[in-house]
Amino acid sequence: MKAAARVSRRIPVGPGIARFVRRNAWTLGIYGLFVAVMIFTISIHPNYGPYEIESLVVGALPLAFAAAAQACVVIGGGIDLSIGAMMAVANVLAARYMLHHDFQTAVLISLLILVGGILAGSLNGLIAVRTRVPDIVVTLAMSFVWGGVALLILAKPGGGAPDAFMALSSGNLFSPWVPNGLLLLIVVVSLVWVPLRLGRLGLAHYAVGSDRTAAFRRGVRVGPTRVFSYALGGFFAACGGLALMMSTGIGSPLAGTIYTLSGISAIVLGGVSLAGGRGGITGPIVAAFVLTLVPADLILTGTDPNLGQVIQGVLLVLVVMAGGLAPLLRARAIQRRVQAG
Amino acid sequence: MSARATGMRSGRWTVLQGQLRDRPSLVLVGVLLLLVLVIGVTRPGTVGPTWVANTILFAAPLGIVAAGQTLVMLTAGIDLSVAAVMTAAAYVAASQSYFGSIRAVILALAVGLVVGLLNGIGVAIFRVQPLIMTLGMGLVVSGVLLVYSLKVSPEGPPNVPDIVRTLGSGKVLGFVPNSALLWGAIATIVIVGLRQTGYGRLIYAIGDNPVACRLAGVRGWLVQLVTYVICGFLAAVAGLVLTGAINGADLSLGDVSLLPSVAAVVIGGTSIYGGNGGYAGTLVGALILTVLSSLFTLLDAPDPLKQILYGAIVVLLAAVYVRTAGDTG
Numbered sequence: 167m168k169a170a171a172r173v174s175r176r177i178p179v180g181p182g183i184a185r186f187v188r189r190n191a192w193t194l195g196i197y198g199l200f201v202a203v204m205i206f207t208i209s210i211h212p213n214y215g216p217y218e219i220e221s222l223v224v225g226a227l228p229l230a231f232a233a234a235a236q237a238c239v240v241i242g243g244g245i246d247l248s249i250g251a252m253m254a255v256a257n258v259l260a261a262r263y264m265l266h267h268d269f270q271t272a273v274l275i276s277l278l279i280l281v282g283g284i285l286a287g288s289l290n291g292l293i294a295v296r297t298r299v300p301d302i303v304v305t306l307a308m309s310f311v312w313g314g315v316a317l318l319i320l321a322k323p324g325g326g327a328p329d330a331f332m333a334l335s336s337g338n339l340f341s342p343w344v345p346n347g348l349l350l351l352i353v354v355v356s357l358v359w360v361p362l363r364l365g366r367l368g369l370a371h372y373a374v375g376s377d378r379t380a381a382f383r384r385g386v387r388v389g390p391t392r393v394f395s396y397a398l399g400g401f402f403a404a405c406g407g408l409a410l411m412m413s414t415g416i417g418s419p420l421a422g423t424i425y426t427l428s429g430i431s432a433i434v435l436g437g438v439s440l441a442g443g444r445g446g447i448t449g450p451i452v453a454a455f456v457l458t459l460v461p462a463d464l465i466l467t468g469t470d471p472n473l474g475q476v477i478q479g480v481l482l483v484l485v486v487m488a489g490g491l492a493p494l495l496r497a498r499a500i501q502r503r504v505q506a507g
Numbered sequence: 508m509s510a511r512a513t514g515m516r517s518g519r520w521t522v523l524q525g526q527l528r529d530r531p532s533l534v535l536v537g538v539l540l541l542l543v544l545v546i547g548v549t550r551p552g553t554v555g556p557t558w559v560a561n562t563i564l565f566a567a568p569l570g571i572v573a574a575g576q577t578l579v580m581l582t583a584g585i586d587l588s589v590a591a592v593m594t595a596a597a598y599v600a601a602s603q604s605y606f607g608s609i610r611a612v613i614l615a616l617a618v619g620l621v622v623g624l625l626n627g628i629g630v631a632i633f634r635v636q637p638l639i640m641t642l643g644m645g646l647v648v649s650g651v652l653l654v655y656s657l658k659v660s661p662e663g664p665p666n667v668p669d670i671v672r673t674l675g676s677g678k679v680l681g682f683v684p685n686s687a688l689l690w691g692a693i694a695t696i697v698i699v700g701l702r703q704t705g706y707g708r709l710i711y712a713i714g715d716n717p718v719a720c721r722l723a724g725v726r727g728w729l730v731q732l733v734t735y736v737i738c739g740f741l742a743a744v745a746g747l748v749l750t751g752a753i754n755g756a757d758l759s760l761g762d763v764s765l766l767p768s769v770a771a772v773v774i775g776g777t778s779i780y781g782g783n784g785g786y787a788g789t790l791v792g793a794l795i796l797t798v799l800s801s802l803f804t805l806l807d808a809p810d811p812l813k814q815i816l817y818g819a820i821v822v823l824l825a826a827v828y829v830r831t832a833g834d835t836g
Contacts, residue, residue: 245638297826300779302585302638304825306766310818317811427642440636472654479646486640487633 192437193449200452203459210466216342223347224336224413226458228253230351231406232425233432233450235399240433242395243375243442244294244301247426249403251312252286254422256407258316261325261417269330276331280404286312287400291393309426316419323418327411335412347412351451354405358398359447371395376443431482432457457481534831535775535791538824542798550805560684564676564752566797567686568593570790572745572764573771574697575738577789580772581701582731583714583781584630584637586738588645589768592622593746593761595652600747601667601756602659608668616743622648623739627732649758656758667754675751686748693741697786710734714781767796770821776828795824 187194208214232249239246256279264272294304335347362368373381374391382388410421436453438445460481461474547554572589579586600615622644629640677685701707709730712720720727745764750756775792777784799820803813 293822293826297822298829299822299825300773302779303769303773304822306769307818307821307825310766310821311815314811314814314818317814321811427646430639430642431646434639440638470654472657473650475646475650475653477650479643479650482646483629483635483640483643486635486643487629491633 193446196436196449196452196456200456200459203456203463207459207463207466210463216338216345219343220336220338220345220347222455222458222462223345223351225462226455227335227347227351227409227413228406229425229428229432229458230451230454231402231409232429233436233454234355234447235402235406236426236429237433237436237438237445237447237450238402239395239399240438240440240442241375241445242371242392242398243378244291244392244395245305245430245440246287246290246396246399246403247302247305248290248309248312249399249406249429250422250424250426251309251316252283252400252403252422253407253410253425254316254419255286255312255319256283256404257410257422258320258325258417258419260327260408260411262320264327264331264411265325267328269328272328272331276408279408280401283400283402283404283407284397285400287403288393288397290400291396294396295389295392313419313423316422320417320419323416323421325417326415332412332415335409347409350409355447355451358401362398367391367394372443374443428454428457428478431478434482435485532776532788532791534827535788535795538827539791539795539798542795542802546798546802546805553805556682560678560682560687562794562797562801563687563690564684565801566793567684567690568745568749568752569764569767569771569797570690570793571693571748572742572768573775573789573793574693574786575741575745576768577772577775577777577784577786578697578701578710578734579637579738580777580779581710581714581781581784582734583717584731584735585769585779586626586641586735586742587638587765588622588626588641588648589738589742589745590761590763590765591645591648591652592619592739592742593749593764594756594758595622595648596743596746597750597756597760598652598656598758600671601750602656604666604668604671608670611668612670612747615747616740618648619739619741619743619746620736621739623736623742624732626739627735630735631728631731652758667750667756671747671751672754673751675748676754686752689744689748693744694786694790701785706730706733711782714778714783716782766818766821767793770825771796774821774824774828796821 211218232253235249236246239249259279259282260272260275263275267275290305290308293299293308294301297304333346334350335345337346338344339346339349362371370381370386370391371394373384373386374388375395378388381391406425407422411417414421432453433445433450434440435456436445436449436451438450457478460477461471464474464477465471543554572593576586576589595618596615599618600611603611603614626637626641626644629635629644630637674685674689679685679688701710709720709725709727712725713727713730717727742761746761749764750760771792772784772789773779773792774795775784775786775788775790777789800813800817803816808816
């Protein structure tokens, strides 16, 4: 904060819009990237219509929730490498207990699973806070634990859910252009995130992620706030597991694992700093849609679909390199201006 | 904890704790001996020279990959691409063995060097965070390997080269595993290198205080770059030893080694924030993890339960270490 204030005294801060753009450059960039990829998609696929949008949303929903989960934890200054495994647990729980039940029971079960997700996330956080073992190590080990739990619940892919429950993601209530999955995502994320950002807890969340010691000296309760960020991550991970259930129709104990890594890709593309305390939740979610669209486009253009993972890795590294260069160049420019003036 | 609760806060306990804090590796050796004792008690007659030789044989790939991971973590980095490199090296060696063993091994090691070099360039020159760089490289390597495996599969099934098999599962005098000798050689080089060479001391210095290093005129980027190249190389060696030990290669060979490679380093007392620790602890850490999984196998635990216990014990050991050795951060 101090450094930013010093810089702003030297270079005049522009009017509101310029300042807004400078502060949110990365997030605006990822929106731009999404629009560009979308235009490209429509140009190679002229019949792009409601069906394609629906399959995009259904496909991207689990990753979007995984990205939201990881974003919550990383903004709070941690990292959770067990998010994929927690998603798998939620997924197999849903598949095992919703089979042959009606919609009401299914919704009740999903609420219980969401509570379970919060508890699982809190456990990760509590262990990391109480033992003082680095977050990466705790959650990497916990990914084994949750992965084992998922295998205990359902040894091999199976189970199912009522059709009405699956329609929460794939159907459309208002217009064929607006799939339910998109509404679900917007409603859940804004119900959780907006009150948080407006309240004290959200401020503490960002403060702890940005500088733990400074937050402690300002009277923020660091431990509980960190546990809270993990609990929030667990909640979104459970949402992701349920979304996975809606998109695949069955439960699979191993299906969640890839979402740990692609979730991290999404938050990094979406402008969340791994150092903590920076970024929002919409950037990662939009990035999740980009990461889902790009491999789909590749298949449409006739590229070997097996290269999808390669493209994702290269995209991740290149974007981060570019993102690393931008502040470096800006710092050089400021230095030159200071030396000149 | 329990000793503190019963009021033995002063006196012998404090002395003991102080001793342990000075020599945390004693705790590790204690844990290792305890695990061996548990195996000896639950399955009498198991523990013997053959068992020890086999345990070292199984621990060797983990120990070798964890050596690279230790070096990287000492510079305050992390390499999450080691699992993909291990798999790629093993698969390349197996699929190229048709053209001669030497060529296959050289190509496999080249995979490790190239991936390590790219990781190093990203981290040291472009300043990408190590976690992201190596994660991205891991995705790229396993993706390229998938495409490669589809291309070469018509030429015949992968076949582990003879040299690699001898290296991974052969034994000198029918007792000492070859891979143990290789592991011993690597361990000696790493331990002596970290203590005695300028490069070794620079690794600690960079991890401890990169700014001071830069002000002192150290070319930190070069140290980091070399460290990632070494880590990639050692991961490739570990992949070869592993594929030789199990005499087969598939596309998920190295996946199981990712958590243990990080866990062995952390349990062994190297700080994930850099500048603190060493390879001797990692070595014991790798042995502990190997003995632990052989214990589970002996006890016939079902797979999911094995996985849960493994994760829980890794956290527990790391927590015990942090408590006895003080805050590693």
